[in-house]
Every structure is written in structure tokens, then in C-alpha cells.
Amino acid sequence: MKILVTVSEVATVEDAFEIDGTTIADQYLGADLNEWDDYAVEEAVQLQEADLADEVVTVTIGPEDADQTIRQALAKGADRALRVWDDDLADVGLLDPGTKADLLAAVVDDEQPDLVLSGVQTGDDSFGATGVALADRVGYQWAAVVNHLEHEFADDTASVRRELEGGVEELTDVDLPAVLTIQTGINEPRYASLRGIRQAQRKPLEVQTLDDLGIEGVDSALALTEMYEPESETDVTVWEGGADDTAGDLASLLREKGVAQ
Amino acid sequence: MEFGLTDEQRQIREEITRFAENEIVPVAEEHDVEESYPHDVVDAAAEMGLTGAYIPMEYGGAGYSILDTAIITEELFAYDPGIALCIVSTSFGCEAIMNFGTDDQKERFLEPVALGEKISGAAISEPDTGSDVSSVSTRAEKDGDEWVINGNKMWITNGTVGDFFVVLCETNPDAEGRYNGFSQIVVESDRDGFSAEKITGKLGIRASDTAELVFDDVRVPEENLIGTKDAAFMQQMQFFDETRTAVAAQGVGIAKGATRAALEYAQDREQFGQSISEFQAIQHKLAEMATNTEAARNLTYKSAWNVDQGEDITKLASMAKEYASRIAVDVADEAVQIHGGAGYVNDFPVERFYRDAKITQIYEGTSEIQKNIIAREMLGKGF
Ligand SMILES: Cc1cc2nc3c(=O)[nH]c(=O)nc-3n(C[C@H](O)[C@H](O)[C@H](O)COP(=O)(O)OP(=O)(O)OC[C@H]3O[C@@H](n4cnc5c(N)ncnc54)[C@H](O)[C@@H]3O)c2cc1C
Numbered sequence: 229m230k231i232l233v234t235v236s237e238v239a240t241v242e243d244a245f246e247i248d249g250t251t252i253a254d255q256y257l258g259a260d261l262n263e264w265d266d267y268a269v270e271e272a273v274q275l276q277e278a279d280l281a282d283e284v285v286t287v288t289i290g291p292e293d294a295d296q297t298i299r300q301a302l303a304k305g306a307d308r309a310l311r312v313w314d315d316d317l318a319d320v321g322l323l324d325p326g327t328k329a330d331l332l333a334a335v336v337d338d339e340q341p342d343l344v345l346s347g348v349q350t351g352d353d354s355f356g357a358t359g360v361a362l363a364d365r366v367g368y369q370w371a372a373v374v375n376h377l378e379h380e381f382a383d384d385t386a387s388v389r390r391e392l393e394g395g396v397e398e399l400t401d402v403d404l405p406a407v408l409t410i411q412t413g414i415n416e417p418r419y420a421s422l423r424g425i426r427q428a429q430r431k432p433l434e435v436q437t438l439d440d441l442g443i444e445g446v447d448s449a450l451a452l453t454e455m456y457e458p459e460s461e462t463d464v465t466v467w468e469g470g471a472d473d474t475a476g477d478l479a480s481l482l483r484e485k486g487v488a489q
Numbered sequence: 490m491e492f493g494l495t496d497e498q499r500q501i502r503e504e505i506t507r508f509a510e511n512e513i514v515p516v517a518e519e520h521d522v523e524e525s526y527p528h529d530v531v532d533a534a535a536e537m538g539l540t541g542a543y544i545p546m547e548y549g550g551a552g553y554s555i556l557d558t559a560i561i562t563e564e565l566f567a568y569d570p571g572i573a574l575c576i577v578s579t580s581f582g583c584e585a586i587m588n589f590g591t592d593d594q595k596e597r598f599l600e601p602v603a604l605g606e607k608i609s610g611a612a613i614s615e616p617d618t619g620s621d622v623s624s625v626s627t628r629a630e631k632d633g634d635e636w637v638i639n640g641n642k643m644w645i646t647n648g649t650v651g652d653f654f655v656v657l658c659e660t661n662p663d664a665e666g667r668y669n670g671f672s673q674i675v676v677e678s679d680r681d682g683f684s685a686e687k688i689t690g691k692l693g694i695r696a697s698d699t700a701e702l703v704f705d706d707v708r709v710p711e712e713n714l715i716g717t718k719d720a721a722f723m724q725q726m727q728f729f730d731e732t733r734t735a736v737a738a739q740g741v742g743i744a745k746g747a748t749r750a751a752l753e754y755a756q757d758r759e760q761f762g763q764s765i766s767e768f769q770a771i772q773h774k775l776a777e778m779a780t781n782t783e784a785a786r787n788l789t790y791k792s793a794w795n796v797d798q799g800e801d802i803t804k805l806a807s808m809a810k811e812y813a814s815r816i817a818v819d820v821a822d823e824a825v826q827i828h829g830g831a832g833y834v835n836d837f838p839v840e841r842f843y844r845d846a847k848i849t850q851i852y853e854g855t856s857e858i859q860k861n862i863i864a865r866e867m868l869g870k871g872f
Contacts, residue, residue: 299500420504422538422551422561429497 264347303420535605549603566742571696582655589716648700693844740813814849
């Protein structure tokens, strides 16, 4: 089985920062592997360690700066990496999930993976749509917000547990090939080992342009028009007294707020 | 001349930052207060390969250079020196095995350390033998095909948690010259006649295990002798450049961590209606701390780089060790000062850095000994 993991580099921001127009000044920004993708990579590597997968390939849409982040996934055990980039993409600015899905679909066509793992969402843009949009483009089955995957693929199906609204979970079988969007907590991502980091430097990282993928021109349906910090409100309720007297009050408040049922 | 780090070195640093923030920082205070060895953290570090970074790949390590190892050491010590020492010391003594051991010894001893299954230690100091290493009196006598060892070792890092120790023993009291007649012999902690007693009440690096070892007719097979009999000093001298550079890196890490903590606190704390970082007196402290740390780092990296080139750099390694440890102590002192009263209690990490820093001026040759060496080299005197 071949697994393709879509990974992105996300922007991280310091606690205190300043917004300048529609950007945050560079000095407050860092970059990291998207948290959800870290879990997706771990899941793929575990499948490989269990001899269920033969090859784990990662794919990223991003500029050369993202190489360092991609190598994190290689250091954790992925076999090789693809990075899609083109000057045309740099000019577009904010890519919408549909456009990303088009680019990734071209990669899926080339690679023909049996399983595509993507994160549920990215930590910065939080669209939460790329994985399922990709499944639609390539005609794969899909399951979104997967928080458990059986490490057994009897009859070419993946048995998954998905998170639904309100704390409900669903068990479902998905025919391969499939796209699963991976939720945090599905596993415990490892740290890249020193040996892994060393080996990652020698693993292939191939760059593909739009030409290579046979895509002509891209544009995005989205443009960033404004950036601001939302007002945050805190609403605190304090009950005086011991647990015996106050637990009931707490329970009804949690029910009222929709946190508990 | 290149001053930049490679992508790989930057990646190592970032991964260690992640590891330290998640695994070390949350438990640092607890292990300091309780003087307890952080077994769980060391196990997690072993999984990541931090415990045998410089051990060659063929023996399960990562095969990292002395410069890489210095970067790892610096980064770990910037978060918590006590736990950091537990991690980097798991292979103490192994440099002798790596450089002078037979293939069989490397397999027996290096591999389990690299894989995190075993912890080693280096046992040189004794109750009456500190700076003057040539006065070692722990005796190893040959009996058939075994060595029989008697004596005491003092201040031994990993003493009660270690699985084996590379012990400096006198094997030929009649040898001529004060540096001849000593050998390095591996003693496993499960041998009959071996015992270790933990030393408590340390000023700093309290998570690290320190103990007195007693050898009472301990018998080990003759295959446990590392390298050449009676030539331990010549062997040991070759690692001083390496081990002193490593302690220099510890000092750089402590200075870096203390500076970071002080910078953060200075920006948060307000007095006289403004952030204390607005006061020039505080700004100048921060500027000096950062500049001195950078100078110590450059000396340390230069020393490490030269060791990697195979150069003999006795003087440079001693300079790096002496200077970086002094800067660690000075910077930690200023970091506490910037915290005021808050720096005097363990609500903030600087109190720990202040106590932890001091050891870097004592072990692996005191500051006075380092200066003796630097001057001796300058004056062209042999040892
Ligand atoms: C926490 C801790 C961990 C340690 N871990 C280990 C370990 O793993 N293995 C190991 O073998 N040892 C270890 N040591 C021992 C350490 O290396 C010694 O403490 C150190 O070498 C100093 O020896 P000493 O304590 O006997 O001091 P002394 O040698 O008695 O020195 C006392 C003072 O006299 C000064 N002095 C001595 N000789 C001279 C001279 N010729 N010129 C000028 N000044 C001089 C010293 O600089 C110092 O200021 C550890 C020590 C500590 C505290």
C-alpha cells in the first residue's frame, strides 16, 4: 500500500504581535509543521512500521522556505517528499482550498496512492476543506475528522472512527482508495530522532512546477481583505461552597452552554 | 571560514526545543526540589536518540560530530541544566571505549548506551584525588584472567543509576613517571563487591545523580580493560579537548537560558509606571549578557570545530571551558538580579540556573586548573 500525506507549513505567531494591513510583521512570525499533519504523518509511519504500507510520500504546496518543515516529516519516517511550487503560485497570494485540491489532484494522478491522509485543517487558515475537496476531485472515497484508524485493511477497506458534532462518534468503513482527514489525538506523534534527522537530509525532495503537473495557470477565488484581532470576552461564574453543594449548578450551566449533555 | 549552522543542525535545534518544552520544562522544578532522577525524561530522550548522539551509526548512535553534540548540549542546558546533564551524561566514559575499545567491547558497551538501554559513567575522582588526577589510588590487581579492584570513587555522575563505569585504576604502582601505571577498566554495577551511595544536598543540578562508589574485591574479566594497560593517562588526555568543550557548551546553554528568562521577565515587569526593560540599567545588563553569551558560544564552537578537524587544541578547549563556565555564572547572577525578589524563589527558572551554573566551574577540571593549563601552554611547558 502506498500512502500520500499532504502536509503544510503553517505560520505561528507570538503571543504579542502587531497587524500591519493584511499581514503580521515578520518579527512576530515563525513557521512550523501543521499540527494536524504531524498526526497524519505519524499515522502513516505507524502503518509502514506495521508493514501495512510500503511507501510513505509527503506532498506540500509551498515555497523553498518550506523545505525545512518538510524535512521534519522525512525525519519522522516518510520516504520521500514532493513540493509543488511555481512563481505563478507566489503571485496568487491566498490559495483557496479548491485550487489546492486541483494541484494535489494532479499529484494523486501521478502517484496513484491507495490512501491519502491529510490533516483536518491547518492551524493558520483553518479552512478544513482541502482533504475532502481533493477526494471529490480524484473520485476517491473519504472520511473526515478521523480519530481512529484500524490497522487492518481487510477487503481493501479502511475502518475508521469519526468525530461528529456534540461528542458523537461514528464507526464507518471506507473503500480504498480513500482520503482520510486526520484529527489530532489519533496517535501520539513522535519526536524526530537524531538518526532520522540525519537520514532525512539524504531523502529525495522533488520540486514540481505547474508545468510538471500539467496545470495551466491558477487563480484563487479568495482574497484577504482585512485582518484584525477579535475582541475577546470572558464570562466567569464562580460558586462558593463545596463540591456537594455546587456540582449540580456547574452541571446545569455546562448543559445550558451546550458543553455537556 | 563559515559561521552558519547547516540545515541539519538547525533542525536538530528545533526538534530539541520541542522536546525540551514538552518533556523537560514541566517537570524541571519537581526533580530539582526532590533531587530525583528523571527516568521518564531520559527514556524519552533515548527514544529520540539524544543519549548516544556521538556514538557511530554502526553501534546504534547518530554518529554526530563534536560540534553537533555541542549544539545539542547547549540547547538542552538552556531549558534545565539538571535534567540536561542526566541526558548527556548517559554515555559518560564511553568516549574511551569508542576510541580505544575492541570491536567486542564496542558492541557490548556502546550499543546498549546508544539505544538507551544502559547508562554509563566515568569514575576518576576519589575522596583524596580531585584536581591532581595522578594521585588515583583505586587499585586493580591481576588474578588469573580477572582484575580485582579495591578503592573508592567520589562524586561520580550516574553513580546509583549507572549500569557500568569506566574506572581509572592504578595497575602498576612501580611504573616510572607520575602519569604512568594507570588503566581504564569497565566495572558493571551488578558485580559482587560494588556498591554506590547517593550524595544528596547538592547546590545545583539536583536532578542529576551523583554518588560515591565503593569497590570491595570487585572481580571483572580481563577483557574489561580498555585500550593499553598502564597507558590510561595518555588515552584520557585525548578526550580532554572533547569533554572540556562539552562543558563549555553546557555553560553557553545556561547563559542562553538565563538570558532568555531575564529578557522575558524584564518586558513583563512594570515599576515606576513602565516596563523595567525601559531602564537603561536593565538594558545594559541584557546587552552584556547576550554579548558575553555570544562570545562564549563562538569560543566553544571554534573549539568543537577544531576537535572535529582532528586538531590538538589543549589551550583552546581550556579557554572555552573556563570562559563559558564563568559567563554562565555571571549571566545567571545578572538574570536573578533582573528578577529582583522573584528571582530569589523557585517560581522562575533563574533561581535554578543560578545554582546550576556553578558546577561548570568545578567539574571536568576547575577554573584554576584550566588557567594553569592555558598558561602552561603559553609558556611552552609540558604537563
Ligand atoms: C556534581 C558533581 C559531579 C561530578 N561528576 C564526576 C564524575 O562523573 N566523574 C569524576 O571522576 N568526577 C566527578 N566530579 C568530581 C570533579 O571532577 C572534582 O570535584 C573536580 O575535579 C575538583 O576536584 P576536588 O573536588 O577534589 O577539588 P580540589 O582538587 O581539592 O580543589 C579545591 C580547590 O583547590 C584548587 N586547586 C587544586 N589544585 C590546584 C592547583 N594546582 N593550582 C591552583 N588551584 C588548585 C581548585 O581549583 C579548587 O578551587 C564531580 C563533581 C561534582 C561536584
